Amino acid sequence: MLQAVGIISEYNPFHNGHSYMLNQAKEVTGADVSVALMSGNWLQRGEPAAYDKWQRTKAALLGGVDLVIELPLFSAVQPSHLFAKGAVDLAAQMKCRWLAFGAEHPQMDYQQLIDHQPENPESFKKFDRPYASIFQDYLYDQTGIRLNQPNDILGFGYAKANFDAGKPLQLVPLQRVGSQHDDVQIDHQGAIASASAIRQAIHDDDSGDLERVVPESTLAMIHHDRMMTWDDFWPFLRFELVENPVEKLHQIYQMTEGIEYRLKRAAIKAESFAEFLHLVKTKRYTYTRIQRLCTYVLLHAVSNDMLQTDGYVRLLGFNSKGQHYLNQIKGDLAVPLITKVNDDVVADTIQMDFRGGMLTQMINGQSQDFYRHPIIIE
Amino acid sequence: MLQAVGIISEYNPFHNGHSYMLNQAKEVTGADVSVALMSGNWLQRGEPAAYDKWQRTKAALLGGVDLVIELPLFSAVQPSHLFAKGAVDLAAQMKCRWLAFGAEHPQMDYQQLIDHQPENPESFKKFDRPYASIFQDYLYDQTGIRLNQPNDILGFGYAKANFDAGKPLQLVPLQRVGSQHDDVQIDHQGAIASASAIRQAIHDDDSGDLERVVPESTLAMIHHDRMMTWDDFWPFLRFELVENPVEKLHQIYQMTEGIEYRLKRAAIKAESFAEFLHLVKTKRYTYTRIQRLCTYVLLHAVSNDMLQTDGYVRLLGFNSKGQHYLNQIKGDLAVPLITKVNDDVVADTIQMDFRGGMLTQMINGQSQDFYRHPIIIE
Incomplete structure (x- = not known):
């Protein structure tokens, strides 16, 4: 029986930091297979993916991921708690044993935060501050834990969703390395930069720095395909x-x-x-x-x-190990496995992914669902 | 007391045929003033105006029209009977004595057609033919009159709307000259071509032919502004x-x-x-x-x-004679006179013209309502 580690990702685009984290996740867990639960064409922060889901799937597979599954848009473009719930549910549906993710503070005591959730969060609505910041102050008062870094917040979300679901997954928080998520520039040395710094460099056509911080497969994608914003x-x-x-x-x-x-x-x-x-x-x-x-x-x-609960597994790509794992689990899947799209699948299942994909298609001219088959590497 | 002839128009763009008809209308009626009731940025056949309403207003004024009023979009983009009703209502509101229009068969006995309207037009819905064609066959059976040319159909619409409103206007059908509405090419001689042939020549960048068939003011507009399609x-x-x-x-x-x-x-x-x-x-x-x-x-x-009945008079432009006429009638207007647009005017009155105008603005970058004042010539 192959054991899989799930990795929640946007790969926007896949870079050396992702590659490092992928290896860490496999090493720490000893997993046989890595499964990326990747957002499609629209991302958690309400942004279009810089490259479409197929371009990013290919880069992820060439970067060493074994299996890429699309995180449905109705989960992928949500505030952190709904994003996290969707991702945890999908990882559990994929029978992942572990769920790995990067965090600014991987040692954070998520359980303590879970144990101190507010009774009446509705009272947090204020007209001069975002909800999240009031919520974070409340938790700090209750626990002394400062939850205000983007990946820590998502990490807490995974922990809470996993707890609520009866802990189907073993969580593996990993230390983020080399750069902050919000860095706007690629550092002048080192092999790791944030995805946003990388997108800025692509925008500025700064190939020199890019070569250092992304694998060759991503570099090829950057040179071949136009970035969307x-x-x-x-x-x-x-x-x-x-x-x-x-x-x-x-x-x-x-x-x-x-x-x-x-x-x-x-x-x-x-x-x-x-x-x-x-x-x-x-x-x-x-x-x-x-x-x-x-x-x-x-x-x-x-x-x-956006508040759908009917899950499904949309297969974007795999290598031979990923295929092996897929064969192992597909008989036990509790939700539909989508490998090919027709009118019925669009209408009944992937409606929102399709709408998001058509937006992308209207910009880059590439069909995102009809006529597309999972990408197979090796 | 100045007497006005109303001219229902799209001026898409203003050409020698329009100029000829304008002179005919004034000559036949002896009117002191010509009032164009002009569609704004979207036209009866469901097309964007090739030039925006301000560009076309200027061309119309330079072409000899004294006063230009916008035919509200909720009338301008309608099947012929609703278009005609909106135009007749607006001409009556503007106290026009006459309403002039071009027709393929200006001698047509509109009253006979009016007297033979079907009792139950709902029964004309067929799945293999347009309603209009069944309606036209019915009228032919009843009257022997063949109503199937686009301007004849509109002419009948004006007559019917005028009849229904208690005949506030004297109708002046004028023989269309020089070209058919649907001609797709400018004829190699003659000074008159259809608007669609002219648009095709603009599209083909065929300036040689254009010079012959449009006045200089229109030629200047064509050279200055990009045509929209x-x-x-x-x-x-x-x-x-x-x-x-x-x-x-x-x-x-x-x-x-x-x-x-x-x-x-x-x-x-x-x-x-x-x-x-x-x-x-x-x-x-x-x-x-x-x-x-x-x-x-x-x-x-x-x-x-689209089925609004609250009228208004949106002033697009005038010369001194038009201004004189406006001063004469404005005390008696039964509907609001709109010369300047603010948020309330958009919300309460010109909502649809504004939406149509924003579409145009998103293409040509020119505000169509906010900050625009009537064009004054002379």
Whole structure:
């Protein structure tokens, strides 16, 4: 029986830090197989993936991942607790024994945080601060633990979701190395840089630094395929915000407290996505929350779309070891295994992934679901 | 007291045929003032105006029109009977004594057609033919009059709307000259060509022929401003059809008989507007009807938006004679006169013109309502 370690990932794009973490995860756990539970074309912070899910799957497989499964969009583009729940559920469905992830403070006592959850989180709604920051202060008061780094927050989310699900997984928090998630520039030495610094270097066409921090397969992808950014989708976003009446915008998932008026006014005025974000930003709304909301607008997503519970396993790619593992578990899967897409699969199962993929297709011209088959390496 | 002749127009773009008809209308009626009731940024056949409403207003004023009023979008983008009703109502509100229009057969006995309207037009719905063609056959059977040319059909619409309103206007049908509406090429001699032949020549960058068939003011506009076509709006249309669930598309004005499924399937597949139209076309749906439907999709228009009855007079431009006339009538206007746009005017009155204008602005970068003042010539 092969034992698998699940790795929650965006691989945006796959870089040396991901490669290092993959090896760590296998080494620490002794797993036979690595399974990436990878976001598709839209990411947790409400951003389009820089490269589409197939381009990133190929890079991940060439980077040593054995099996790539798509984390459904209705989980992938969510605040950390829902993202984490979706990822943990999928890893459990894939029969992973371990779930590995990077964290700023891997020694953090998640159980203590879990034991001190607020009774009445609704009272945390304030008009001048984001919910998350009030929540973090509360936990600090209760436990003395400061939960405010992005990967720590996700790590806590995995722990909480795993706890709530009856602990199907063994969690393996790993120390993030070499760079901070928010670094905007590639360091002038060292082989590891953050994904955002790497995207900035791609934007700036800074190949010299890139060579040091990504594997060759990723470098080939960068040279071959154009990176996508919010700027590509801004015309669609502006169109939708301007043309859709506020009453209709109000129906979009997470469109609360009248922010639809603010979004519409900003869209009428702004000439670029950066200007738009600047016009919308308030103390109460983080950029991440605004961007996720904008993603929901593009997707025409309502609560029913984003609060689905019917899972499925969408296979994006594998190598021979991944295939071996897939054969081992597929008889026991409690949810559908999707390897090929037709109209029924779109309508009944992957509706949101399809909508997200069509957005990508309208920019890069590559079909994301119809006519696509899992990528096989080796 | 100045007496005005109303001219229903799209001026897409203003050409020698329009100029000729304008002079005819003034000569035949002896009117002191000409008032163009001009469609704004979206036209009756479900097409974007090739130039925006301000560019076209300027060309019309330089071409000799005294006063330009915007025909509200909720009338301008409608089948002929609703278009005609909106235009007649607006001309009556503007106290025009006459309404002049071009027709293929200006001698047509409109009253006989009015007297032989079908009792039960609902029975005309067939799955293999457009409604209009069945309606025309019925009228021919009843009256021996063949009503099948585009401007004759509109002329009949004006006559019917005028009759229904108690004949506030004297109708002045004028013989169309020099070209057919549907000519696709400018004739190699003569000073008059159809607007569609002129747009084709602009598209083909055929300045030699253009000089002969449009006045200098229009030529200047053509050289200065880029022509817009459906190709410019296709990405927005595709986005909306692909991302919006069919249940939501179904709510769009005139989205009947399940055509939303057909539109969505075609949008997912097509790479261009031409390919899309080709995929959608059936015997039952004319290109014009499909294009109007697509315009409603872009506008997110529902029945309430498009079946408004609250009129208003949106002033686009005038010369000194037009100003004189405006001063004469404005005390008696039964509807608001809009000369300047703010948030309230957008929300309460020109909502649909604004949405249509923002579409244009997203392509040509020119604000269409906010910060715009009527154009004054002389």
